[in-house]
Amino acid sequence: MAKKTEATVEEKLRALYDLQLIDSRIDEIANVRGExxxxxxxxxxxxxxxxxxxxxxxxxxxxxxxxxxxxxxxxxxxxxxxxxxxxxxxxxxxxxxxxxxxxxxxxxxxxxxxxxxxxxxxxxxxxxxxxxxxxxxxxxxxxxxxxxxxxxxxxxxxxxxxxEENMLKDKSLEYQELIDERLVKAYKRIRGSVKNGLAVVAIERGASGGSFFTIPPQVQMEIASRKKIITDEHSGRILVDPNLADEEKVKMDELFGSL
Missing domain, CATH: 1.10.287.1490 (Helix Hairpins)
Structure with missing residues (x-):
């Protein structure tokens, strides 16, 4: 996967959410091994x-x-x-x-x-x-x-x-190349500080995924516009709109199925 230059905010958000889905899949595999x-x-x-x-x-x-x-x-x-x-x-x-x-x-x-x-x-x-x-x-x-x-x-x-885990790790590195180094560092920092390693989450029922704190409608509209990176003020997680999340889940499920 070639490294993109001058990626739009939406492309960065998609790459970030894809990266999160890949890393979450790696976490699932690690959880299977457990202790x-x-x-x-x-x-x-x-x-x-x-x-x-x-x-x-x-x-x-x-x-x-x-x-x-x-x-x-x-x-x-x-x-x-x-x-x-x-x-x-x-x-x-x-x-x-x-x-x-x-x-x-x-x-x-x-x-x-x-x-x-x-x-x-x-x-x-x-x-x-x-x-x-x-x-x-x-x-x-x-x-x-x-x-x-x-x-x-x-x-x-x-x-x-x-x-599968090794291929996913390679994919994780590939997707990191699509994102600014600054954003990757922020993603890793958030991922290391929150439960379940979820640094990028979709809005669910008007709240940040996994949270009970409602996001104001104006902020939800900004998130849906995909014009800037917005984080949840309570958890620090990066937020994406549900439609983008659903689209990327379909794409990544196809990817996981091919590994």
């Missing part, structure tokens, strides 16, 4: 978080297993020392040396007891972590299945609407 994209994103984050937690629990499990192995080695070392001190006691020359070796043996016995206590604690922690791992895996499986289901829903909707 699904955010749901999928949240589920992806949750699944990733559960996987990270499982990795961390796995590392903690390995560390505990290693600690048990270390304590078992320490027990063997203590037993070896006890045997060594016991053998040395057979060759001592006085009671002082004998008592000193006895104390060393007692200390190693205490070390063995402490290591055995730690082993029991580590084993209890391992059982607890295994339980948490099992629960986390179950949760991960459930969330992963839910994610696949939601992704399937989203993919189906996208497959149905993506082509």
């Amino acid at each position: 699904l994209p955010l749901e999928v994103e949240d589920l992806e984050d949750e699944v990733e978080g559960l996987k990270t937690r499982l990795d961390k629990l796995g590392v903690e499990l390995e560390n505990l297993t290693q600690e048990i192995a270390n304590k078992k080695n320490a027990i063997e070392d203590s037993k070896a020392l006890i045997k060594k001190y016991s053998d040395q006691q057979k060759n001592v020359r006085n009671n002082r040396e004998f008592n000193s070796l006895t104390k060393e043996m007692e200390f190693q016995e205490l070390e063995i007891q402490l290591s055995e206590k730690h082993i029991r604690e580590y084993k209890a922690q391992i059982e607890q972590k295994k339980e948490v791992i099992a629960q986390t895996k179950e949760r991960l499986k459930e969330r992963d299945n839910h994610l696949k289901h939601k992704k399937g829903e989203l993919d189906a909707i996208l497959a149905e609407t993506e082509k």
Whole structure:
């Protein structure tokens, strides 16, 4: 669509209303998707978080297993020392040396007891972590299945609407080229600040579309003359007359049907 120069006010109003119809159609498609994209994103984050937690629990499990192995080695070392001190006691020359070796043996016995206590604690922690791992895996499986289901829903909707949406977005850009940059900026500003993204509305039963505020007859006549851009003093929306709106709706319905 070639860019127009010196467009009349009526041509600008028609292009603005066409642009609104196109953008509203894009909004409808986005509404069909609803919260699904955010749901999928949240589920992806949750699944990733559960996987990270499982990795961390796995590392903690390995560390505990290693600690048990270390304590078992320490027990063997203590037993070896006890045997060594016991053998040395057979060759001592006085009671002082004998008592000193006895104390060393007692200390190693205490070390063995402490290591055995730690082993029991580590084993209890391992059982607890295994339980948490099992629960986390179950949760991960459930969330992963839910994610696949939601992704399937989203993919189906996208497959149905993506082509039309992309073509509509291209059309939106084409129609923006027909309108002064200043008007396009005003349209986008209004669209972003009003309900339902409706920046251009037709007069309905003497009031601005979607509003209960009556438009004075003189202003309605000015709007119908299509000689200048008129906005609703209450909502700020750009106003067009019903006949123009009906004509453009027919034209745009044909366009939507061809996409």
